[in-house]
Amino acid sequence: MKDAIDAKGLIETLGAQARAAAAELAFAPAQAKREALLAAAEAVRAGREAILAANGADLAYGAEKGLTPAMMDRLMLDEARIEGIVKGLIAVAEQHDPVGEVIAEWDRPTGLHIRRVRTPIGVIGVIYESRPNVTADAGALCLKSGNAVILRGGSESFHSSRAIHASMVEGLRAAGLPEAAIQLVPTRDRAMVTEMLHAIQYIDVIVPRGGKGLVGLVQREARVPVFAHLEGIxxxxxxxxxxxxxxxxxxxxxxxxxxxxxxxxxxxxxxxxxxxxxxxxxxxxxxxxxxxxxxxxxxxxxxxxxxxxxxxxxxxxxxxxxxxxxxxxxxxxxxxxxxxxxxxxxxxxxxxxxxxxxxxxxxxxxxxxxxxxxxxADGGEFGMGAEIGIATGKLHARGPVGAEQLTTFKYLVEGDGTIRA
Known part of the structure; x- marks a missing residue:
């Protein structure tokens, strides 16, 4: 019971911080988000030795757990993959900022002028398994789209994710953006997954990245809406x-x-x-x-x-x-x-x-x-810089989920003393 209570309290703390950060990110200048991601890329490159050392600890943990060669490959980082993380951050930084984009615009005979405008979803929860690069990809795409994110990495990638997350926070700090914009769950406790899936007052959508077991669990138990694919057959x-x-x-x-x-x-x-x-x-x-x-x-x-x-x-x-x-x-x-x-x-x-x-x-x-x-079948190969996942559902997002797919929209309606007959 104690673990469940601690997990609930922790998600409430992280969730409240994320909500506050999301409120600021919704109107953060595009240039500030770009600067944060470029600074994060530089921090990853400068900190690659620490990231590789952390990954070494994770690889030892994975081997002890008996991970399959395919899972160990997902977990492993080397100089080339770290440089891939850096390039992915830079690519997202240089993308067009989707927030505030006018999707459609029209006038009505009543005198109303109506615009449909892209706006952030709010707070994204990302639950992933052994791929530590998701820490950077998800953090970058959520930031670019004006969303705060709570990241829950797998137990196998715990140390690698923490090291990469530190670089993301360094980028936020350099750009003067709230550090709670990108948060990483600081525990391997599995109870945190359940709490995230039920945190409807704090999290607007959950994105699971992992195998059939994880994604199936999320789709079955989530009370929060989910962007996911169950399997890549x-x-x-x-x-x-x-x-x-x-x-x-x-x-x-x-x-x-x-x-x-x-x-x-x-x-x-x-x-x-x-x-x-x-x-x-x-x-x-x-x-x-x-x-x-x-x-x-x-x-x-x-x-x-x-x-x-x-x-x-x-x-x-x-x-x-x-x-x-x-x-x-x-x-x-x-x-x-x-x-x-x-x-x-x-x-x-x-x-x-x-x-x-x-x-x-x-x-x-x-x-x-x-x-x-x-x-x-990859967001980077589609020119999105990175992806937060591949969505196979039919509502809101399908295929690679990039920054644009992490926005919703609102209507801005203007009149001139206009009243309805």
């Missing part, structure tokens, strides 16, 4: 009209570049006509690269493949494993994805415009691609 469909060399390059990249991210390909669908023309070359490439391909039918003849279990289709492996299946044309692929997909990202490999158009029109995933790797 991403498909690639190789059409009869696919260019063979393009297809081989894209499929390998989509599965093997980084297996632990939500944009990794989890299921390869091969048009029967493609298979008859080229054989199982795409599956052979994957097996040769060290991927365990779980399949059925003719594809099981490929040495190194294994029989797929019923639940392997519609499964997020986040590992050097994928499912593969032969389908009858684009309609077969569409039917499979509708049944097993998670509305995240799907890609079609084809040189036929009509087939690509049918794939785009008849599927409703948040991101649909043509002749491109699903690993591009």
């Amino acid at each position: 991403c498909h690639i469909y190789a059409d009869a009209a696919a260019d063979l060399e393009k297809a081989r390059r894209v499929v390998l990249n989509a599965k093997t570049r980084r297996t632990g991210i939500c944009g990794a390909m989890e299921c390869l669908l091969i048009d029967r006509a493609f298979y008859e023309a080229h054989g199982p070359v795409l599956v052979e490439d994957l097996v040769k690269a060290g991927v365990e391909v779980r399949t059925e039918g003719d594809l099981l003849k490929v040495p190194g493949t294994v029989q797929a279990a019923p639940d392997d289709f519609g499964r997020e492996f986040l590992d050097m494993i994928c499912a593969a299946k032969i389908v009858d044309g684009v309609d077969g692929a569409i039917a499979h994805i509708r049944r097993y997909g998670s509305s995240h990202t799907e890609s079609i490999l084809t040189e036929d415009d009509a087939t690509a158009a049918r794939f785009f029109q008849r599927l409703d995933s948040a991101i649909l691609m043509r002749n491109a790797s699903t690993q591009f």
Whole structure:
């Protein structure tokens, strides 16, 4: 009971501070937010040795907990990834500030002049697991969009997140913005997750970043609205009209570049006509690269493949494993994805415009691609600088959630002594 009481008191303190900070951020000058993010980027670069040391402690903790190689990869920071954090902060800093943007404007016969204007949501709660870079990405995007944020990192990334958060606070301080604009929950206590999910008086929306267990928990228990995707069950469909060399390059990249991210390909669908023309070359490439391909039918003849279990289709492996299946044309692929997909990202490999158009029109995933790797399902690759997550719901935000998606709008209505008849 004591832990629950402490957690409740802590979220009330953090929430009250965030509300006060959000009230100031709502009208903070765009230049001040830009300066804060540039100063934070410099602080991350200057403090990289301390961040790497903190990450070393987290990696030891993760190894002791028995994290999978994919999870350890998500957790790991090196010089290149820290420089990626720096570049992400700079990219967000230099983006157009969405707050105050006039989305639409019109006049009414009554004499009213009406504007629909972007405005911050308020306080964002971000709950994430092992990726410490989320501390910077989420903090930056919330600040850019005029929102305060309460960050609850995973127990695995506890030390790394604290070190990165210190740099974010340094940036706020340098720009004269409230330090409570970006707060990090200072405890590993799991009770804080429950308290955040119930904190409707302090938090306006929750964004979970992590595996199926975390996201499912948030979606089941949250009283606060949620932007989330449950799983990244991403498909690639190789059409009869696919260019063979393009297809081989894209499929390998989509599965093997980084297996632990939500944009990794989890299921390869091969048009029967493609298979008859080229054989199982795409599956052979994957097996040769060290991927365990779980399949059925003719594809099981490929040495190194294994029989797929019923639940392997519609499964997020986040590992050097994928499912593969032969389908009858684009309609077969569409039917499979509708049944097993998670509305995240799907890609079609084809040189036929009509087939690509049918794939785009008849599927409703948040991101649909043509002749491109699903690993591009990322806010940074979309030119957003960073993302706070990929939303697969249909309300408010879909796909990469950047600064613009973290705003809502209000109506500004002006008259001249105007009255309603």
